Amino acid sequence: MTKIYDLTERDFISTISNSSQLSSGEFTWKTPSNIALVKYWGKKESQIPENTSISFTLDACFTMTTLKFVKKKNEKGDFEIYFEGKKKEDFKPKIATFFQRIEKYCPFLSEYDFVINSRNSFPHSSGIASSASGMSALALCVMSLEKALLIDQRSLSGAEVTRSKMTDDYFYKKASFLARLGSGSACRSIKGSIVVWGNHKEINDSSDLYGVEFSDEVHSNFKNFHDTILLVDEGEKQVSSTVGHQLMYNHPYAQERFNQAEENIVAVKEILKSGDLKAFTNLVESEALTLHAMMMTSNPYFILMKPNTLKIINKIWEFRKETNLNLCFTLDAGANVHLLYPENEKDQVNDFVVSELIQYCQNNHYICDRVGKGAKLIN
Numbered sequence: 001m002t003k004i005y006d007l008t009e010r011d012f013i014s015t016i017s018n019s020s021q022l023s024s025g026e027f028t029w030k031t032p033s034n035i036a037l038v039k040y041w042g043k044k045e046s047q048i049p050e051n052t053s054i055s056f057t058l059d060a061c062f063t064m065t066t067l068k069f070v071k072k073k074n075e076k077g078d079f080e081i082y083f084e085g086k087k088k089e090d091f092k093p094k095i096a097t098f099f100q101r102i103e104k105y106c107p108f109l110s111e112y113d114f115v116i117n118s119r120n121s122f123p124h125s126s127g128i129a130s131s132a133s134g135m136s137a138l139a140l141c142v143m144s145l146e147k148a149l150l151i152d153q154r155s156l157s158g159a160e161v162t163r164s165k166m167t168d169d170y171f172y173k174k175a176s177f178l179a180r181l182g183s184g185s186a187c188r189s190i191k192g193s194i195v196v197w198g199n200h201k202e203i204n205d206s207s208d209l210y211g212v213e214f215s216d217e218v219h220s221n222f223k224n225f226h227d228t229i230l231l232v233d234e235g236e237k238q239v240s241s242t243v244g245h246q247l248m249y250n251h252p253y254a255q256e257r258f259n260q261a262e263e264n265i266v267a268v269k270e271i272l273k274s275g276d277l278k279a280f281t282n283l284v285e286s287e288a289l290t291l292h293a294m295m296m297t298s299n300p301y302f303i304l305m306k307p308n309t310l311k312i313i314n315k316i317w318e319f320r321k322e323t324n325l326n327l328c329f330t331l332d333a334g335a336n337v338h339l340l341y342p343e344n345e346k347d348q349v350n351d352f353v354v355s356e357l358i359q360y361c362q363n364n365h366y367i368c369d370r371v372g373k374g375a376k377l378i379n
Protein backbone atom coordinates (compact mmCIF):
# COMPACT_ATOMS: atom_id res chain seq x y z
CA MET A 1 0.00 0.00 0.00
CA THR A 2 1.40 3.39 -0.90
CA LYS A 3 0.79 6.66 0.84
CA ILE A 4 -1.79 8.63 -1.12
CA TYR A 5 -2.43 11.50 1.24
CA ASP A 6 -1.90 12.42 4.87
CA LEU A 7 -4.99 13.11 6.93
CA THR A 8 -4.42 16.01 9.27
CA GLU A 9 -6.32 16.93 12.39
CA ARG A 10 -8.46 19.40 10.40
CA ASP A 11 -9.67 16.63 8.10
CA PHE A 12 -11.45 15.09 11.08
CA ILE A 13 -13.65 18.09 11.83
CA SER A 14 -17.12 17.14 10.73
CA THR A 15 -18.86 19.54 8.35
CA ILE A 16 -22.34 18.22 9.07
CA SER A 17 -24.83 21.03 9.53
CA ASN A 18 -27.14 21.25 12.53
CA SER A 19 -30.34 20.55 10.70
CA SER A 20 -30.49 16.78 10.71
CA GLN A 21 -33.86 15.06 10.45
CA LEU A 22 -32.57 12.01 12.25
CA SER A 23 -34.49 12.02 15.53
CA SER A 24 -33.45 8.76 17.18
CA GLY A 25 -31.76 5.43 16.64
CA GLU A 26 -29.01 3.17 17.92
CA PHE A 27 -25.78 1.51 16.85
CA THR A 28 -23.94 -1.44 18.34
CA TRP A 29 -20.27 -2.25 17.82
CA LYS A 30 -18.18 -5.12 19.12
CA THR A 31 -14.52 -4.16 19.42
CA PRO A 32 -11.55 -6.16 20.61
CA SER A 33 -8.78 -5.50 23.06
CA ASN A 34 -5.20 -5.46 21.77
CA ILE A 35 -1.77 -6.44 23.05
CA ALA A 36 1.27 -4.35 22.14
CA LEU A 37 4.46 -6.00 20.89
CA VAL A 38 6.38 -2.71 20.83
CA LYS A 39 4.92 -0.67 23.68
CA TYR A 40 3.52 2.84 23.87
CA TRP A 41 4.64 4.41 27.13
CA GLY A 42 4.97 8.18 27.20
CA LYS A 43 2.88 10.78 25.41
CA LYS A 44 2.79 14.42 24.41
CA GLU A 45 -0.25 16.68 24.62
CA SER A 46 -3.51 15.54 22.98
CA GLN A 47 -2.62 11.88 23.26
CA ILE A 48 0.21 12.05 20.74
CA PRO A 49 2.58 9.14 21.39
CA GLU A 50 6.26 9.69 22.08
CA ASN A 51 7.07 6.58 20.04
CA THR A 52 5.53 4.28 17.49
CA SER A 53 3.86 1.12 18.81
CA ILE A 54 2.57 -2.06 17.17
CA SER A 55 0.02 -4.54 18.47
CA PHE A 56 -1.84 -7.74 17.79
CA THR A 57 -5.58 -7.19 17.75
CA LEU A 58 -7.27 -9.76 19.97
CA ASP A 59 -10.47 -11.67 19.46
CA ALA A 60 -12.05 -13.21 22.59
CA CYS A 61 -11.48 -10.15 24.80
CA PHE A 62 -13.93 -7.58 23.52
CA THR A 63 -16.40 -4.87 24.50
CA MET A 64 -19.91 -4.68 23.08
CA THR A 65 -21.39 -1.20 23.18
CA THR A 66 -24.77 0.17 22.09
CA LEU A 67 -25.18 3.90 21.68
CA LYS A 68 -28.81 5.07 21.69
CA PHE A 69 -29.43 8.62 20.55
CA VAL A 70 -32.49 10.87 20.78
CA LYS A 71 -32.70 14.41 19.47
CA LYS A 72 -32.39 16.79 22.40
CA LYS A 73 -35.53 18.50 23.63
CA ASN A 74 -33.92 21.28 25.59
CA GLU A 75 -30.55 22.99 25.58
CA LYS A 76 -28.69 20.79 28.01
CA GLY A 77 -27.77 17.48 26.38
CA ASP A 78 -26.84 14.55 28.59
CA PHE A 79 -25.90 10.90 28.60
CA GLU A 80 -26.43 7.89 30.82
CA ILE A 81 -24.13 4.92 31.01
CA TYR A 82 -24.99 1.32 31.86
CA PHE A 83 -22.34 -1.34 32.29
CA GLU A 84 -23.50 -4.96 32.27
CA GLY A 85 -27.05 -3.74 32.81
CA LYS A 86 -26.30 -1.51 35.80
CA LYS A 87 -26.23 2.26 35.80
CA LYS A 88 -22.62 3.37 36.36
CA GLU A 89 -22.27 6.91 37.66
CA ASP A 90 -18.57 6.35 38.34
CA PHE A 91 -17.89 5.72 34.62
CA LYS A 92 -19.36 9.11 33.73
CA PRO A 93 -16.34 11.42 34.24
CA LYS A 94 -14.17 9.43 31.81
CA ILE A 95 -16.90 9.36 29.17
CA ALA A 96 -17.67 13.06 29.75
CA THR A 97 -13.99 13.87 29.16
CA PHE A 98 -14.07 11.79 26.00
CA PHE A 99 -17.16 13.63 24.70
CA GLN A 100 -15.53 16.98 25.49
CA ARG A 101 -12.35 16.03 23.65
CA ILE A 102 -14.18 14.90 20.52
CA GLU A 103 -16.78 17.71 20.46
CA LYS A 104 -14.64 19.79 18.10
CA TYR A 105 -14.54 16.92 15.59
CA CYS A 106 -18.15 15.83 16.04
CA PRO A 107 -20.16 19.00 16.79
CA PHE A 108 -23.39 17.15 15.92
CA LEU A 109 -23.11 15.33 19.27
CA SER A 110 -24.47 18.39 21.07
CA GLU A 111 -27.82 17.88 19.32
CA TYR A 112 -28.51 14.56 21.02
CA ASP A 113 -29.04 12.85 24.36
CA PHE A 114 -27.39 9.44 24.67
CA VAL A 115 -27.77 6.18 26.52
CA ILE A 116 -24.69 3.96 26.42
CA ASN A 117 -24.98 0.25 27.19
CA SER A 118 -21.73 -1.63 27.45
CA ARG A 119 -20.45 -5.05 28.42
CA ASN A 120 -17.11 -6.84 28.32
CA SER A 121 -16.46 -10.46 27.43
CA PHE A 122 -13.87 -10.57 30.22
CA PRO A 123 -14.41 -9.88 33.93
CA HIS A 124 -14.26 -6.16 34.67
CA SER A 125 -11.87 -6.51 37.58
CA SER A 126 -9.56 -8.97 35.81
CA GLY A 127 -6.69 -6.55 35.52
CA ILE A 128 -7.23 -6.50 31.75
CA ALA A 129 -7.42 -2.91 30.57
CA SER A 130 -10.89 -2.39 29.16
CA SER A 131 -10.26 1.17 28.00
CA ALA A 132 -8.88 0.06 24.61
CA SER A 133 -11.92 -2.02 23.65
CA GLY A 134 -14.36 0.28 25.49
CA MET A 135 -13.23 3.54 23.92
CA SER A 136 -12.88 2.08 20.44
CA ALA A 137 -16.43 0.71 20.63
CA LEU A 138 -17.83 4.09 21.62
CA ALA A 139 -15.81 5.86 18.95
CA LEU A 140 -17.18 3.51 16.29
CA CYS A 141 -20.77 4.12 17.48
CA VAL A 142 -20.15 7.87 17.16
CA MET A 143 -18.80 7.33 13.64
CA SER A 144 -21.86 5.30 12.68
CA LEU A 145 -23.98 8.24 13.81
CA GLU A 146 -21.84 10.66 11.80
CA LYS A 147 -22.23 8.46 8.74
CA ALA A 148 -26.00 8.18 9.20
CA LEU A 149 -26.25 11.96 9.54
CA LEU A 150 -24.24 12.44 6.41
CA ILE A 151 -26.56 10.17 4.46
CA ASP A 152 -29.50 12.01 5.97
CA GLN A 153 -28.23 15.40 5.06
CA ARG A 154 -30.24 16.56 2.07
CA SER A 155 -28.39 19.34 0.36
CA LEU A 156 -24.69 19.05 -0.05
CA SER A 157 -22.41 21.72 -1.29
CA GLY A 158 -20.00 20.63 -4.04
CA ALA A 159 -17.03 20.75 -1.67
CA GLU A 160 -18.66 18.30 0.68
CA VAL A 161 -19.50 15.69 -1.90
CA THR A 162 -16.26 13.73 -1.51
CA ARG A 163 -16.54 13.62 2.27
CA SER A 164 -20.25 12.86 2.13
CA LYS A 165 -19.45 9.52 0.54
CA MET A 166 -17.39 8.75 3.61
CA THR A 167 -15.05 6.07 2.37
CA ASP A 168 -14.40 3.12 4.66
CA ASP A 169 -10.82 4.32 4.93
CA TYR A 170 -11.96 7.68 6.31
CA PHE A 171 -14.57 6.07 8.57
CA TYR A 172 -12.06 3.77 10.26
CA LYS A 173 -9.29 6.34 10.45
CA LYS A 174 -11.56 8.87 12.09
CA ALA A 175 -12.89 6.17 14.46
CA SER A 176 -9.30 5.41 15.44
CA PHE A 177 -8.57 9.14 15.74
CA LEU A 178 -11.54 9.57 18.13
CA ALA A 179 -10.70 6.41 20.09
CA ARG A 180 -7.17 7.76 20.62
CA LEU A 181 -8.64 10.78 22.35
CA GLY A 182 -10.40 8.44 24.79
CA SER A 183 -7.40 6.22 25.50
CA GLY A 184 -4.20 6.13 23.41
CA SER A 185 -3.97 2.40 22.83
CA ALA A 186 -7.69 2.29 21.92
CA CYS A 187 -6.77 3.62 18.48
CA ARG A 188 -5.15 0.22 17.82
CA SER A 189 -8.42 -1.62 18.56
CA ILE A 190 -10.33 -0.80 15.39
CA LYS A 191 -8.66 -2.91 12.74
CA GLY A 192 -6.98 -6.31 12.73
CA SER A 193 -4.84 -8.23 12.86
CA ILE A 194 -1.71 -6.13 13.36
CA VAL A 195 -1.92 -2.37 13.90
CA VAL A 196 0.71 0.37 14.02
CA TRP A 197 0.20 3.71 15.72
CA GLY A 198 2.73 6.51 15.39
CA ASN A 199 4.38 8.18 12.46
CA HIS A 200 7.26 5.99 11.32
CA LYS A 201 9.17 6.44 8.09
CA GLU A 202 9.28 2.71 7.40
CA ILE A 203 5.57 2.09 7.90
CA ASN A 204 3.23 2.98 5.05
CA ASP A 205 0.47 5.42 5.85
CA SER A 206 1.45 5.59 9.55
CA SER A 207 0.36 8.52 11.69
CA ASP A 208 0.53 9.87 15.23
CA LEU A 209 -3.18 10.65 14.95
CA TYR A 210 -4.60 7.16 14.37
CA GLY A 211 -3.69 3.50 14.07
CA VAL A 212 -3.30 1.80 10.69
CA GLU A 213 -3.42 -1.82 9.71
CA PHE A 214 0.09 -3.18 9.18
CA SER A 215 0.07 -3.77 5.44
CA ASP A 216 3.49 -5.35 4.89
CA GLU A 217 4.06 -9.02 4.32
CA VAL A 218 3.41 -11.24 7.35
CA HIS A 219 4.86 -14.77 7.50
CA SER A 220 2.43 -17.65 8.02
CA ASN A 221 4.08 -18.36 11.41
CA PHE A 222 2.13 -15.38 12.74
CA LYS A 223 -1.25 -16.41 11.32
CA ASN A 224 -3.65 -17.40 14.09
CA PHE A 225 -1.09 -16.51 16.76
CA HIS A 226 -2.30 -17.27 20.28
CA ASP A 227 -2.42 -15.09 23.38
CA THR A 228 -3.29 -16.90 26.61
CA ILE A 229 -3.71 -14.33 29.36
CA LEU A 230 -2.75 -15.50 32.84
CA LEU A 231 -4.65 -13.46 35.42
CA VAL A 232 -2.08 -13.14 38.17
CA ASP A 233 -3.70 -10.15 39.84
CA GLU A 234 -7.36 -9.49 39.23
CA GLY A 235 -7.54 -6.28 41.21
CA GLU A 236 -7.75 -2.69 40.02
CA LYS A 237 -4.62 -1.40 38.31
CA GLN A 238 -2.05 -0.16 40.84
CA VAL A 239 -0.98 2.68 38.54
CA SER A 240 -3.43 4.19 36.08
CA SER A 241 -2.05 4.66 32.59
CA THR A 242 -2.51 8.44 32.93
CA VAL A 243 -0.13 8.42 35.88
CA GLY A 244 2.09 5.89 34.12
CA HIS A 245 2.60 7.99 31.01
CA GLN A 246 3.42 10.99 33.19
CA LEU A 247 6.28 9.01 34.72
CA MET A 248 8.07 9.41 31.40
CA TYR A 249 8.27 13.21 31.79
CA ASN A 250 11.76 13.98 33.07
CA HIS A 251 12.55 10.28 33.17
CA PRO A 252 16.34 9.84 32.94
CA TYR A 253 16.08 7.13 30.25
CA ALA A 254 13.07 8.45 28.35
CA GLN A 255 14.77 9.58 25.15
CA GLU A 256 16.81 6.38 24.87
CA ARG A 257 13.65 4.38 25.33
CA PHE A 258 11.76 6.29 22.64
CA ASN A 259 14.68 5.79 20.22
CA GLN A 260 14.83 2.10 21.05
CA ALA A 261 11.11 1.67 20.31
CA GLU A 262 11.52 3.30 16.88
CA GLU A 263 14.37 0.86 16.13
CA ASN A 264 12.31 -2.06 17.39
CA ILE A 265 9.57 -1.17 14.91
CA VAL A 266 12.06 -1.64 12.07
CA ALA A 267 13.21 -4.92 13.64
CA VAL A 268 9.70 -6.27 14.18
CA LYS A 269 8.77 -5.44 10.59
CA GLU A 270 11.61 -7.71 9.41
CA ILE A 271 10.67 -10.41 11.93
CA LEU A 272 7.04 -10.42 10.83
CA LYS A 273 8.19 -10.84 7.25
CA SER A 274 10.79 -13.54 7.84
CA GLY A 275 8.80 -15.50 10.42
CA ASP A 276 11.85 -15.65 12.73
CA LEU A 277 10.18 -16.78 15.96
CA LYS A 278 13.38 -16.74 18.03
CA ALA A 279 13.97 -13.10 17.13
CA PHE A 280 10.28 -12.41 17.86
CA THR A 281 10.63 -13.87 21.36
CA ASN A 282 13.73 -11.80 22.03
CA LEU A 283 12.16 -8.54 20.90
CA VAL A 284 8.78 -9.02 22.56
CA GLU A 285 10.14 -10.09 25.94
CA SER A 286 12.71 -7.30 25.91
CA GLU A 287 9.94 -4.76 25.17
CA ALA A 288 7.83 -6.07 28.08
CA LEU A 289 10.72 -5.93 30.54
CA THR A 290 11.76 -2.49 29.29
CA LEU A 291 8.25 -1.17 29.94
CA HIS A 292 8.51 -2.42 33.53
CA ALA A 293 12.08 -1.16 33.83
CA MET A 294 10.79 2.32 32.95
CA MET A 295 8.35 2.10 35.85
CA MET A 296 10.99 0.83 38.24
CA THR A 297 13.40 3.63 37.31
CA SER A 298 10.95 6.53 37.37
CA ASN A 299 10.29 8.71 40.36
CA PRO A 300 7.94 7.84 41.99
CA TYR A 301 8.89 4.24 41.19
CA PHE A 302 6.64 1.19 40.95
CA ILE A 303 7.00 -2.57 40.75
CA LEU A 304 3.91 -3.80 38.96
CA MET A 305 4.98 -7.41 38.67
CA LYS A 306 3.97 -9.77 41.49
CA PRO A 307 6.01 -12.73 42.77
CA ASN A 308 3.84 -15.02 40.62
CA THR A 309 4.60 -12.94 37.51
CA LEU A 310 8.29 -13.74 38.00
CA LYS A 311 7.58 -17.39 38.74
CA ILE A 312 5.68 -17.67 35.46
CA ILE A 313 8.46 -15.93 33.52
CA ASN A 314 11.05 -18.32 34.92
CA LYS A 315 8.84 -21.30 34.12
CA ILE A 316 8.49 -20.09 30.54
CA TRP A 317 12.26 -19.77 30.20
CA GLU A 318 12.77 -23.30 31.58
CA PHE A 319 10.06 -24.66 29.26
CA ARG A 320 11.69 -23.03 26.26
CA LYS A 321 15.08 -24.47 27.17
CA GLU A 322 13.65 -27.97 27.51
CA THR A 323 11.41 -27.99 24.47
CA ASN A 324 12.93 -25.42 22.10
CA LEU A 325 9.36 -24.26 21.39
CA ASN A 326 8.48 -20.65 20.71
CA LEU A 327 6.35 -19.69 23.68
CA CYS A 328 7.13 -16.17 24.85
CA PHE A 329 5.56 -13.61 27.16
CA THR A 330 4.60 -9.99 27.18
CA LEU A 331 3.22 -7.74 29.92
CA ASP A 332 1.02 -4.70 30.12
CA ALA A 333 1.31 -2.15 32.90
CA GLY A 334 0.31 -4.77 35.48
CA ALA A 335 1.05 -8.22 36.86
CA ASN A 336 -0.84 -10.36 34.33
CA VAL A 337 1.18 -12.34 31.80
CA HIS A 338 0.28 -12.68 28.11
CA LEU A 339 1.60 -15.93 26.62
CA LEU A 340 2.23 -15.59 22.91
CA TYR A 341 2.77 -18.69 20.74
CA PRO A 342 2.18 -19.99 17.23
CA GLU A 343 -0.82 -22.09 16.22
CA ASN A 344 1.19 -25.27 15.60
CA GLU A 345 2.51 -25.31 19.20
CA LYS A 346 -0.85 -24.83 20.89
CA ASP A 347 -1.28 -28.37 22.19
CA GLN A 348 2.08 -28.56 23.97
CA VAL A 349 1.67 -25.03 25.33
CA ASN A 350 -1.85 -25.71 26.58
CA ASP A 351 -0.65 -28.83 28.44
CA PHE A 352 2.15 -26.77 29.97
CA VAL A 353 -0.23 -23.97 30.99
CA VAL A 354 -2.61 -26.36 32.70
CA SER A 355 0.02 -28.45 34.44
CA GLU A 356 2.55 -25.76 35.39
CA LEU A 357 1.21 -22.23 35.17
CA ILE A 358 -2.41 -22.07 36.26
CA GLN A 359 -1.32 -22.54 39.88
CA TYR A 360 0.13 -19.01 39.76
CA CYS A 361 -3.11 -17.40 38.56
CA GLN A 362 -5.55 -15.80 40.97
CA ASN A 363 -8.45 -18.25 41.41
CA ASN A 364 -6.86 -20.31 38.59
CA HIS A 365 -8.25 -17.80 36.11
CA TYR A 366 -6.89 -17.43 32.60
CA ILE A 367 -8.29 -16.45 29.20
CA CYS A 368 -7.54 -18.14 25.89
CA ASP A 369 -7.37 -15.55 23.17
CA ARG A 370 -5.80 -15.23 19.75
CA VAL A 371 -5.15 -12.67 17.05
CA GLY A 372 -8.42 -11.35 15.63
CA LYS A 373 -9.78 -9.38 12.74
CA GLY A 374 -10.87 -6.11 14.31
CA ALA A 375 -14.11 -4.38 15.20
CA LYS A 376 -17.53 -5.51 13.94
CA LEU A 377 -20.77 -3.61 13.44
CA ILE A 378 -23.56 -5.57 15.10
CA ASN A 379 -26.48 -3.43 13.98
Ligand code: PMV
Binds near residue numbers: 129183333
Ligand atom coordinates in the same frame (compact mmCIF):
# COMPACT_ATOMS: atom_id res chain seq x y z
O1 PMV B 1 -3.81 3.51 26.22
P1 PMV B 1 -3.28 3.70 27.57
O2 PMV B 1 -3.13 5.15 27.90
O3 PMV B 1 -4.09 2.93 28.59
O4 PMV B 1 -1.78 3.09 27.62
C1 PMV B 1 -1.51 1.74 27.45
C2 PMV B 1 -0.07 1.45 27.57
C3 PMV B 1 0.35 -0.01 27.56
O5 PMV B 1 -0.76 -0.86 27.57
C4 PMV B 1 1.18 -0.31 28.80
C5 PMV B 1 1.22 -0.31 26.36
C6 PMV B 1 0.53 -0.36 25.03
O6 PMV B 1 1.15 0.06 24.05
O7 PMV B 1 -0.61 -0.85 24.95
